[in-house]
Amino acid sequence: xxxxxxxxxxxxxxxxxxxxxxxxxxxxxxxxxxxxxxxxxxxxxxxxxxxxxxxxxxxxxxxxxxxxxxxxxxxxxxxxxxxxxxxxxxxxxxxxxxxxxxxxxxxxxxxxxxxxxxxxxxxxxxxxxxxxxxxxxxxxxxxxxxxxxxxxxxxxxxxxxxxxxxxxxxxxxxxxxxxxxxxxxxxxxxxxxxxxxxxxxxxxxxxxxxxxxxxxxxxxxxxxxxxxxxxxxxxxxxxxxxxxxxxxxxxxxxxxxxxxxxxxxxxxxxxxxxxxxxxxxxxxxxxxxxxxxxxxxxxxxxxxxxxxxxxxxxxxxxxxxxxxxxxxxxxxxxxxxxxxxxxxxxxxxxxxxxxx
Amino acid sequence: xxxxxxxxxxxxxxxxxxxxxxxxxxxxxxxxxxxxxxxxxxxxxxxxxxxxxxxxxxxxxxxxxxxxxxxxxxxxxxxxxxxxxxxxxxxxxxxxxxxxxxxxxxxxxxxxxxxxxxxxxxxxxxxxxxxxxxxxxxxxxxxxxxxxxxxxxxxxxxxxxxxxxxxxxxxxxxxxxxxxxxxxxxxxxxxxxxxxxxxxxxxxxxxxxxxxxxxxxxxxxxxxxxxxxxxxxxxxxxxxxxxxxxxxxxxxxxxxxxxxxxxxxxxxxxxxxxxxxxxxxxxxxxxxxxxxxxxxxxxxxxxxxxxxxxxxxxxxxxxxxxxxxxxxxxxxxxxxxxxxxxxxxxxxxxxxxxxxxxxxxxxxxxxxxxxxxxxxxxxxxxxxxxxxxxxxxxxxxxxxxxxxxxxxxxxxxxxxxxxxxxxxxxxxxxxxxxxxxxxxxxxxxxxxxxxxxxxxxxxxxxxxxxxxxxxxxxxxxxxxxxxxxxxxxxxxxxxxxxxxxxxxxxxxxxxxxxxxxxxxxxxxxxxxxxxxxxxxxxxxxxxxxxxxxxxxxxxxxxxxxxxxxxxxxxxxxxxxxxxxxxxxxxxxxxxxxxxxxxxxxxxxxxxxxxxxx
Numbered sequence: 024x025x026x027x028x029x030x031x032x033x034x035x036x037x038x039x040x041x042x043x044x045x046x047x048x049x050x051x052x053x054x055x056x057x058x059x060x061x062x063x064x065x066x067x068x069x070x071x072x073x074x075x076x077x078x079x080x081x082x083x084x085x086x087x088x089x090x091x092x093x094x095x096x097x098x099x100x101x102x103x104x105x106x107x108x109x110x111x112x113x114x115x116x117x118x119x120x121x122x123x124x125x126x127x128x129x130x131x132x133x134x135x136x137x138x139x140x141x142x143x144x145x146x147x148x149x150x151x152x153x154x155x156x157x158x159x160x161x162x163x164x165x166x167x168x169x170x171x172x173x174x175x176x177x178x179x180x181x182x183x184x185x186x187x188x189x190x191x192x193x194x195x196x197x198x199x200x201x202x203x204x205x206x207x208x209x210x211x212x213x214x215x216x217x218x219x220x221x222x223x224x225x226x227x228x229x230x231x232x233x234x235x236x237x238x239x240x241x242x243x244x245x246x247x248x249x250x251x252x253x254x255x256x257x258x259x260x261x262x263x264x265x266x267x268x269x270x271x272x273x274x275x276x277x278x279x280x281x282x283x284x285x286x287x288x289x290x291x292x293x294x295x296x297x298x299x300x301x302x303x304x305x306x307x308x309x310x311x312x313x314x315x316x317x318x319x320x321x322x323x324x325x326x327x328x329x330x331x332x333x334x335x336x337x338x339x340x341x342x343x344x345x346x347x348x349x350x351x352x353x354x355x356x357x358x359x360x361x362x363x364x365x366x367x368x369x370x371x372x373x374x375x376x377x378x379x
Numbered sequence: 380x381x382x383x384x385x386x387x388x389x390x391x392x393x394x395x396x397x398x399x400x401x402x403x404x405x406x407x408x409x410x411x412x413x414x415x416x417x418x419x420x421x422x423x424x425x426x427x428x429x430x431x432x433x434x435x436x437x438x439x440x441x442x443x444x445x446x447x448x449x450x451x452x453x454x455x456x457x458x459x460x461x462x463x464x465x466x467x468x469x470x471x472x473x474x475x476x477x478x479x480x481x482x483x484x485x486x487x488x489x490x491x492x493x494x495x496x497x498x499x500x501x502x503x504x505x506x507x508x509x510x511x512x513x514x515x516x517x518x519x520x521x522x523x524x525x526x527x528x529x530x531x532x533x534x535x536x537x538x539x540x541x542x543x544x545x546x547x548x549x550x551x552x553x554x555x556x557x558x559x560x561x562x563x564x565x566x567x568x569x570x571x572x573x574x575x576x577x578x579x580x581x582x583x584x585x586x587x588x589x590x591x592x593x594x595x596x597x598x599x600x601x602x603x604x605x606x607x608x609x610x611x612x613x614x615x616x617x618x619x620x621x622x623x624x625x626x627x628x629x630x631x632x633x634x635x636x637x638x639x640x641x642x643x644x645x646x647x648x649x650x651x652x653x654x655x656x657x658x659x660x661x662x663x664x665x666x667x668x669x670x671x672x673x674x675x676x677x678x679x680x681x682x683x684x685x686x687x688x689x690x691x692x693x694x695x696x697x698x699x700x701x702x703x704x705x706x707x708x709x710x711x712x713x714x715x716x717x718x719x720x721x722x723x724x725x726x727x728x729x730x731x732x733x734x735x736x737x738x739x740x741x742x743x744x745x746x747x748x749x750x751x752x753x754x755x756x757x758x759x760x761x762x763x764x765x766x767x768x769x770x771x772x773x774x775x776x777x778x779x780x781x782x783x784x785x786x787x788x789x790x791x792x793x794x795x796x797x798x799x800x801x802x803x804x805x806x807x808x809x810x811x812x813x814x815x816x817x818x819x820x821x822x823x824x825x826x827x828x829x830x831x832x833x834x835x836x837x838x839x840x841x842x843x844x845x846x847x848x849x850x851x852x853x854x855x856x857x858x859x860x861x862x863x864x865x866x867x868x869x870x871x872x873x874x875x876x877x878x879x880x881x882x883x884x885x886x887x888x889x890x891x892x893x894x895x896x897x898x899x900x901x902x903x904x905x906x907x908x909x910x911x912x913x914x915x916x917x918x919x920x921x922x923x924x925x926x927x928x929x930x931x932x933x934x935x936x937x938x939x940x941x942x943x944x945x946x947x948x949x950x951x952x953x954x955x956x957x958x959x960x961x962x963x964x965x966x967x968x969x970x971x972x973x974x975x976x977x978x979x980x981x982x983x984x985x986x987x988x989x990x991x992x
Binding site: 054056083084085086087088090093100101103104105106107108109110111114117118119120121122123124125126128129146147149150350353354357358360361362363364366367369370371372374375376377378379 | 411414415416417560604607608609610611612613614615623626627630635637639656657658659660661662664666667668670671674675676677678679681682683684686700701703704708760794795796797833834835836837838839840841842843844845853854
């Protein structure tokens with residue numbers, strides 16, 4: 024079978040978000056299907072940012088595939104004019120693995136949620152990450168089951184009062200980034216629906232990473248869990264509570280950038296810059312350091328009394344071979360060593376006899 | 380020493396010992412040797428689920444049964460002419476199946492007080508006259524093997540592991556065979572371990588020579604080659620045959636073969652076989668679980684590749700939801716079910732045909748899928764090939780049923796030439812055919828949609844598990860559309876009946892008193908029983924189903940020509956439900972659910988009982 028191998032067109036200008044190389048615009052990526060999320064849902068913004076950045080990658084639409092599971096987030100592929108599959112609960116990761124294993128040239132995106140990706144599909148998520156297929160996972164986290172109308176999810180805070188937990192939830196929640204790092208994910212990042220610029224940047228970084236990109240996106244469910252992330256996403260409090268990490272830059276937050284984080288050995292500490300510490304004393308973020316990435320994503324929960332901010336950005340980016348490349352290499356090696364298989368020889372096997 | 384050579388037509392040998400005694404290896408080697416001298420044969424390996432079951436006990440007995448001869452062989456045989464028992468437990472669990480006057484070759488070292496106690500013998504059967512109706516050869520195989528290996532630098536434990544080769548050598552002598560193929564096998568297998576290699580070859584030769592120089596054995600046996608159709612043959616077991624059929628189909632279609640699976644008895648050998656043939660471009664993927672296995676296959680099928688997953692009943696249960704997705708997506712893929720005894724974990728290494736209804740009905744919603752059944756080890760090749768053809772030509776997942784008996788049993792196979800394999804029509808759309816928007820659920824005259832794969836410009840579309848609108852494939856909650864789509868999906872599968880051959884009678888006339896209707900691994904037993912009854916003058920016929928969904932179009936007419944229809948199955952009555960439901964006839968069932976194949980003799984009795992009705 025001949026399948027057209029996509030040619031990545033060089034991006035002319037990344038700052039121009041609608042007009043781009045190759046003539047495609049964000050409108051070309053809208054499927055024309057009526058979008059059916061609840062009015063005010065955070066998913067609208069994520070879809071918009073995705074449609075905005077897609078033309079900038081310079082790939083033809085037919086070489087992009089979005090695969091989703093089940094849940095509100097999983098309607099996503101219907102609204103993009105690419106190839107897409109709205110599959111079954113929790114399995115988008117496994118479906119994407121099979122597709123990428125046999126069509127490595129495609130740009131494969133997995134759209135999932137906190138329930139789909141970490142509860143029913145948690146197993147596959149871990150295995151996808153350790154295999155490091157070159158695919159992109161967008162995990163919309165709203166800390167609630169929306170489509171089934173309001174039960175707690177594996178990322179819901181302890182004691183969450185929901186339809187299924189009228190007396191409060193008992194489950195200790197997952198920290199999705201820690202989960203991804205624990206499974207040896209090679210790209211672990213977090214963004215939010217209500218910061219389009221940051222989200223676009225993170226989507227681009229996900230695309231550029233060679234390996235499984237795990238991008239957790241805070242997404243407001245205004246029906247069943249409204250405001251779950253407002254302390255990090257809303258203008259008046261965002262600077263105080265959210266830390267946007269950038270590679271090679273000191274960790275600074277606060278309305279006036281007046282706070283920083285210092286790292287004493289493995290112990291992080293919030294410092295106020297005017298109290299004697301300067302920018303030079305702060306922790307400089309190094310995306311390539313998986314140990315420090317673990318500290319970043321866990322500091323808030325491990326040291327609850329210190330009021331650490333909630334981190335966003337790329338926590339870790341490492342390199343490891345991609346499964347689909349290794350898989351093809353084994354085949355190429357086998358052919359190099361044994362020659363291309365001859366079907367008649369194979370069917371006949373090692374020992375035959377003839378009856379006349 | 381000269382020995383009388385007696386000629387035999389057919390022989391059944393059972394090798395039995397502890398699961399660590401290497402009986403499966405002895406059986407496989409003897410099978411290959413038997414095939415290479417031109418006998419027809421059938422085998423039945425029978426082993427415990429545990430890798431090293433408790434030594435010396437009855438549940439720990441591992442056996443390999445082979446039936447070979449100069450006539451056509453359809454089963455591994457009902458009773459044994461020769462039993463090789465490496466210990467007391469092996470004798471105790473098999474003696475009931477040895478024919479009166481049969482040969483017992485007993486390893487006396489396996490009848491020490493400990494073995495006797497573990498196997499529940501109160502007195503030593505070697506000392507009693509309870510074996511007086513058999514021809515008994517008592518050989519201290521353990522001691523003789525150790526003596527033969529005196530000058531080999533190996534520990535006693537390692538030396539004792541060669542005693543299976545002593546047995547094999549002796550049997551080669553007894554049946555007048557040359558042991559060369561096994562010597563070559565040992566040389567290949569232990570090429571990096573010269574001591575073990577030498578020990579095995581020495582033990583093999585010692586066993587052979589032992590027969591030659593010992594006066595105790597007055598006769599050797601000779602079996603003439605079978606009168607088989609001219610051609611080139613090889614020996615094959617069911618699982619490798621499935622693997623070869625899949626590779627053949629991939630080569631024929633030019634599609635990339637992707638086998639996503641999770642290890643499970645008795646299906647894993649399909650994976651092992653495919654993994655050996657990467658130079659055919661085969662991609663094998665050991666997924667994290669059964670669900671991931673079939674989902675990876677759905678992903679690869681969406682990408683325009685040949686996706687196959689293989690498992691056994693418990694795995695099929697886990698895959699059910701994903702099979703439903705494949706039915707909804709109308710993507711081609713193949714699901715292999717190498718059945719074993721259930722329910723739940725059941726008897727993992729024992730055979731059963733109890734997943735037929737699961738195959739036909741076992742998914743949520745109205746979820747039709749074609750079901751094909753292999754009947755013998757070599758038929759697995761054709762079934763796998765045909766399943767791929769059906770899947771890609773009709774854009775549907777296809778279920779293939781085999782079972783542990785077929786998977787592990789061996790038979791001679793007159794294999795086909797690659798060039799003679801049927802053509803397969805792949806419906807991938809290579810480019811956009813018109814200016815209009817691509818309609819993913821537009822169907823041809825056989826109700827088959829097109830296979831539009833990523834990478835094809837202008838064919839971008841979204842599919843999913845939600846109900847599809849006819850033609851457009853858009854999500855639809857319309858009640859009339861749902862009814863229409865349910866009917867369309869069913870009709871699409873039923874129309875496959877137009878593309879499969881009509882059902883034929885395998886043995887006997889096309890009308891008569893009793894039709895024995897079978898499917899799957901009961902083929903050999905039914906064929907043998909019916910053939911004998913016909914020779915004895917009974918009006919009995921045998922038809923064997925390969926296509927279970929859809930059923931062949933003429934089946935109703937075919938079965939109406941008989942007074943009685945008897946359906947023997949290794950389950951509690953499953954095909955019989957489908958036949959009664961579809962044709963409203965009072966079919967009779969015969970159900971054996973013991974984890975073992977139906978034997979010819981018990982089936983003959985049952986056919987005669989129905990004959991009297």
